[in-house]
Every structure is written in structure tokens, then in C-alpha cells.
Amino acid sequence: MKLNNTIVTRLMYLSGIMNIGGVLIFSRFFSNPAINKSDPVVMSNFGLVMICVWGLVFLATAPKWNQLKWVIGAFAIEKLIYGYVWTNWLMTNDLSTVYNQDTMAGIFYTIYGANDWFFFAFYSVAFISLIKSRTKA
Numbered sequence: 057m058k059l060n061n062t063i064v065t066r067l068m069y070l071s072g073i074m075n076i077g078g079v080l081i082f083s084r085f086f087s088n089p090a091i092n093k094s095d096p097v098v099m100s101n102f103g104l105v106m107i108c109v110w111g112l113v114f115l116a117t118a119p120k121w122n123q124l125k126w127v128i129g130a131f132a133i134e135k136l137i138y139g140y141v142w143t144n145w146l147m148t149n150d151l152s153t154v155y156n157q158d159t160m161a162g163i164f165y166t167i168y169g170a171n172d173w174f175f176f177a178f179y180s181v182a183f184i185s186l187i188k189s190r191t192k193a
Contacts, residue, residue, distance in 0.1 A: 059185045061122060068118035071131075071175050075111025078171070079104045082164035090161035094154045098141055110134060125186040132183050135176035142169020 083091050086101045097103070114131065117124055146169070155162030 058189065059182060064121055064182055065118050067175075067178055068114050068121055071178070072111040072114035072118070074171055074175075075114065076108045078164070078168065079107050079111075082160050084160065088158060088161055090154060090158035091164055093157070094149070094161060094165060095145055098145075121182065122186065125183065128179055128186060129183040132176055132179035135172045135179055138172040139169050139176050142172060145169075 080086075082088065083101075083104050086104060091099050091104070092101060117127055121128060142165075145165070151162065151165060154165050
């Protein structure tokens with residue numbers, strides 16, 4: 057399977073922008089306590105900063121993604137972890153409580169994991185494509 061280099065690069069840029077922009081907008085530049093309170097371990101301000109750092113890494117590696125097979129694999133694992141954590145959070149918490157505290161935090165908790173599941177699938181496909189292309193060469 058050969059992926060279109062331009063599409064993969066653009067999706068990697070989108071992944072980075074979603075990480076950075078999503079955190080900065082919905083956390084109101086780390087000043088929204090409802091996000092921290094709703095998941096104090098994963099979504100502490102430190103955790104939010106680290107999500108932005110991941111976003112910077114996605115942006116930095118996008119132009120050379122096809123030379124970074126194991127990094128792309130690590131991205132898939134990172135997205136899998138965040139997607140799983142979000143799914144588990146949804147099953148053990150009441151999203152309406154977050155919306156009652158703060159609408160922006162509610163929106164954040166509604167979409168962040170869906171974003172991670174999407175990009176898990178994307179990075180997994182990219183990784184598998186790189187594995188297969190290397191074995192054919």
C-alpha cells in the first residue's frame with residue numbers, strides 16, 4: 057500500500073494543529089480549571105502542555121514522515137493511549153457535569169478522544185504502509 061505523501065504530510069500538520077490549537081482554545085491558554093478538575097491526572101496543566109509538545113513534534117516530523125517509520129509507530133501508540141483513556145473517562149464520568157461547569161471544557165471532553173481515535177487509525181495506516189514498503193524494497 058502506497059500512501060499519497062502530500063495527504064499524509066497534511067494530515068500530520070492537521071494532527072499537530074489540533075493538538076496545539078485544541079488545547080490552547082478550549083483550555084483558554086491553560087486558564088480553564090474545569091478541564092483540569094474533570095481529569096486532574098491526564099489533563100492537568102502539565103498534561104495539557106505535553107499535549108502541545110506532542111503537537112510540535114507532529115508538525116516537526118511531517119515533512120519527513122516517510123523516513124521516520126518507528127516515530128510514526130510511536131505516534132500511533134500515543135494516539136491509542138489517549139483514545140483509550142478518553143473512552144474509559146467517558147464510561148466512568150458524566151459529561152453533562154462538565155458542560156454544567158464550563159461549555160468549553162464540555163466540548164473539549166466531547167471531541168478530544170474522537171480526534172485521538174481518528175489519528176490513531178491514520179498513524180497506524182501510515183506505519184503499516186511504511187513497514188510494507190520497506191519489506192518490498
